[in-house]
Amino acid sequence: MSQLDDVLAHIDADQPQALERLFDLLRMESISTDPAYAAECEKAADWLVEDLKSLGFEATRHDTPGRPMVVAHSGGSGKHLLFYGHYDVQPVDPLELWTRPPFEPMIEDTPHGQVIRARGASDDKGQLMTFLEACRAWKAVTGALPANITILFEGEEESGSPSLIPFLEAHAEELKAELALVCDTGMLDRDTPAIATRLRGMLGEQITVKAASKDLHSGAFGGPAANPIRVLAKILAGLHDTEGRVTLPGFYDGVADLPAEIKAQWDALNFDGEAFLGEVGLKVPAGEQGYSALEQIWSRPTLEFNGIIGGYTGEGFKTVLPAQASAKVSMRLVSQQDPMTLRAALRAYVESCLPADVTVEYKPHGGSMATELPTDTPEFTAAQAALTEEWATEAVFSGMGGSIPIVGHFRKILGMNSLMVGFGLDDDQIHSPNEKYELRSFHKGTRSWARILEALAKA
Template sequence: MFPKVNPMTLENVLSRIDAEMPAATDRLLDLLRIQSISTDPAYKAECDRAADWLVADLASIGVQAAKRATPGHPMVVGHVDGDGPHVLFYGHYDVQPVDPLDLWDNDPFDPQIEETPNGAVIRGRGSSDDKGQLMTFVEACRAWKAEHGSLPCKITFFFEGEEESGSPSLVPFMEENAEELKSDIALICDTGLFQSKTPAIITSLRGLLGEEITIKAANKDLHSGMFGGVAMNPIRVLTKIIAGLHDESGRVTVPGFYDGVPELPEDLAAQWQALAFDHAAFLGDVDLSVPAGEQDRTPLEMIWSRPTCEVNGITGGYTGEGFKTVLPAQASAKISFRLVGDQDPHKIRENFRAYVESCLPADCTVDYKGHGNSRGSVMATDHPAFEQARVALSDEWPEAAAFAGCGGSIPIAGHFKKILGTDAMLIGFAKDDDQIHSPNEKYDVESFHKGIRSWARILDAMTRA
């Protein structure tokens, strides 16, 4: 499809990557020392400093990059011209807050290489999410450039600084700079391996709809000695509403909820079957044993391809030490829906709210607060890059690469498709135990090393094609 532009062998690039690992690691540690917590305004200058660091680092491999202002933290955008396909690479340089700080064994911004029974790890905030992953691609390009004198194809680097705080500037920026950001394929490195030796190419992402409901009854908290038995208790109403959200078989009961949910294509079902996912081990790690979702679905389907309804928080009445015989004036819950296929978050929100109202007894009212919504995404696995990447990854790792679903919600993939018309391919090297968003976050040195090598192989495969 694209002309062959790299006459020299891939082996040289891979050897250089191996040889340069100490320097590449030092660069990553340098980036990890920048405290780019995007959600806390106190770290605004640090986010800026991370963007500057990236601009300079891209310049060092010949990429003309610039810090681009947004109402929030800056984007970094860099371009390099070339033959062959136009590839955009996305990652984010901002990180999660570090509290509770006392649960860290070391300063989260003084990253260390640590030997562990499972191999060496890079410990520090952002090592896995997402600075380490972002740098796998940059380091692959650096080695390529050193061997070949140029990058393998036309590449756009696109780094965000607000991913951990809801990406408020992302969609407007993409819309305003659509022409500049359009490419043949967007590569996103913010996901994980399927298993520790098995790389994964994400075939679908779930969308996310958040709703907060507050049920109100009396105009103040009441004493249950005086009113108990005659006054409506909003906790009773709220628990009835929540208890009715699933039927006995684990299906969500919101009317029309399954409209637009596709059946798993047979070929994908066969591939997933072949993955021999060890759900006993997956659940056993957190002391569970029985899959709790729809009883006629496999555990992998439950996580990857089926929609869910979960209560993420509930509160009402007295929740401190001891006991207080209060009848509370209100009770509330935060409820989220993971969405797949063509499920329409707006329609589901509407139907959910209608269901809630249908459960309200006399004297009760409800307040709603929407907490964002995004649709599920299905990747264009028939795009040739997917098969090229699958072969390339299978060459690098001990186990063949898997086409895998992802239960999480990464809205950017949908944005690339909707705003730019560009298909996205998500490949990442994080492990389940990386403790992202938690104390003692780490990234395996193996993830970093093989991640860099993987991108070199993928670029090679895409540009050789």
């Protein structure tokens, strides 16, 4: 047997103990957004420091104005990797929708097999422990890790990461590595492992259209008085054409066509857009015509309306002409689309739509470019092969519709790319009641990292 086979065998044998450790961590109520749970967050950070020390890491808890960071170094030679995860979890309300206490982890049988049920089981305690268990196995079997590993565990990921950027900047030298490993994403489906390589950027703008100095009676003023809802509806309605394309001038500047080989890969996935939409009561992809649902989410930019309000919105009728109406507009960006340029284009368009007497106010929100990671490096290729070996299904380079800000920070502040590998499933109910992580995800996730570590060391 190879060394790796021994490591994998050790992982299999050690599963009961590995679960005990994960359960210890899951019992800590490390909700970061609520100061009442600050001590629980510190407890989780301390537990991780101790566990890392038991693996031979030099581990330190770094207090911040918010929740502590945990940083650890294995030292040693070989490729230098930074592993990132977060030990904080989402709040648990509505508590009454949980079938069991969220911080009393338990193995449950389900039609899909056994699952670990607890807040944080998937996001992100179960995921980060897959990496630590892989390290533990390597250490137990060989006495050393296959690479020089630095660990960063954050405790504020679920509450906007207020301490993260200053911490990365202050500890840039200590945290810099050749490649970051991020375990906070998911599988493509139950059997197909994925490396997320495309994340969309984001840009939000709240648009408030104002006319009269107060709400008016539509009998007395209906006709001559400008109606902000009408103006806002015209603004929003003018932002897409009948083909689902965004009409904002310059919107598609910098949007690269999907490389043919990636498109071929994605087509080979046989992603069932209808089934995907069917889960939420829809059927027909409503986005840009000429693109599959998968392409629309993973590779195309969007402009969406997230909220709208104006006038009387209670029961029954009040025939007011409102003084103002407001909409929240957001864009998901890809390739080289520039959020600042697009914010300016949106504002210029809005202003071109304003009739006499109507003014507009804006509230900007966010503004981040898309991230596209190179997939043709030896590391990505090696990781893909390792995942494929473990799952016996070819690992895919996937896109993600949303954003994972840490990846942008690592690139910008620490100058390194991120390998995003995770074992979550779409139905893990992260951020919702009854979160779970499949036992298979935990077990094969651990085995996957054991393989990836060896593969990267050799890459």
